Amino acid sequence: MDIPRIFNITEARHRIHNPFMPEDLETLGAALDLRSGTRILDLGSGSGEMLCTWARDYGVVGTGVDMSQLFHTQANSRAQELGVSGLVNFCHNDAAGYVSTEKVDIAACVGATWIGAGIQGTIELLNKSLRKGGMILIGEPYWIQTPPTEEIAKGCLAGAISEYLLLPDLLAFFNQLNYDVVEMVLANQNGWDRYEASKWLTMRRWLEQNPKDELFEEVRALLHSEPERHTRYTREYMGWGIFALMAR
Template sequence: MDRQLISRLAHRHHPIAAPLSDESVRLLLDRALPEDGGTVLDLGCGEGAWLLRALSARPELTAVGVDLDAHGLAKAREGAETLGLTRRIGLHHRDAQGYTAREPFSTVLSVGATHAFGGLAGTLAAIRPLLAADGTAVVGDAYWRSEPGPEAVEILGEGYTDLAGTVDRVVADGWTPVFGHTSTERELDAYEWDWTGSLSAWALDNPGHPDRAEALRVAAEHRGEWLRGYRGVFGFVTLVLRRTEG
């Protein structure tokens, strides 16, 4: 079953593809976006949930989204049309890694997409040339809330550290956090229940679909990994960053 299709189905009821509530997203955008005008870029925008909310909150803002998922970009275009935002958003079907722009952006977002850049350091390196000297970056990534067991490391990988270590890495790379949000237990659980539940519900609603059995298997495997492998250990932090030296 195609990975992008799995992700689309799993995020049907949670368009922000990260463990963040609507209120948390609103607060992060409020802290990160310029008050008047400006431009925002989302590297790995998916269905454009962050960008559509940003444009709705700031009437003079313009936005650009980059993603490899053509279906997700089509959904973003539909959402922009529904909200009357089409003229203020540009969507590009291409790899976010290596994306270049003629002018730097006021705000650059990459939340829950660090895997596309090889990790947190690679994400920050990709953002740096795209961000205005006085601009703001919003980066969301995983961290260990407590010492992980071997199963959690096997599932999620070895590239993470604890919250303090994650912030230290960002600071050492030349960034200063000016705001942040650590996802709550409720947000983390809601995300996992939505992910596994939405995929399972789709399979049950489509008994004749050739991908039904695979969708149920993937959902059950993911649910088991979460409940027995990394629940209570996995955390997620979203940082609002500015360059320490312009």
């Protein structure tokens, strides 16, 4: 079980697999008024940075679930590095359909809503693990401005313009699902650049070390195209944020 290998290659050096910076996670943790013993489930937890740093800073406990064997290993290493292995654990598993055996205070899916075939399905999945009165965290892209053409939307790596919403429309959609939006922290331009641009040096070093690998040409093509694609499309049109929701 693993994610497509190309993502393990391009994001091998990432601690956070979305456009958030460490200070954004700090801001979110403080905004949520996290307390010692708060139980969190993180589906699609990547390299575990959110759970590990919140365990260190606030004493939260929890479980992260991710399909990537590499990210799973990195998450366990990060927990050991920060001295929080007794507070958090990481499960190498498919997050799609995963339900905690124990109800949690916060159920999160940060940047992986494909596990529920979209926002609504992911919220429904997370709710199965959530205690009554608990909080859901959803990390999701949105349009800063609507792309004028489908070609531009695809340049942002969206399947179509309809795949994402403008920020006010995204918040309205949460409202339509009968959830109050009780907090949000939005990524900024620097977060996007760090998420995207740090892949480029990773890819270049990988190419130098793996000239005969079967994915060499694919990685070579990405390194050629991604700097222009990011600066032409993502920086102009894409936003990203984590939204805290509570059912009414």
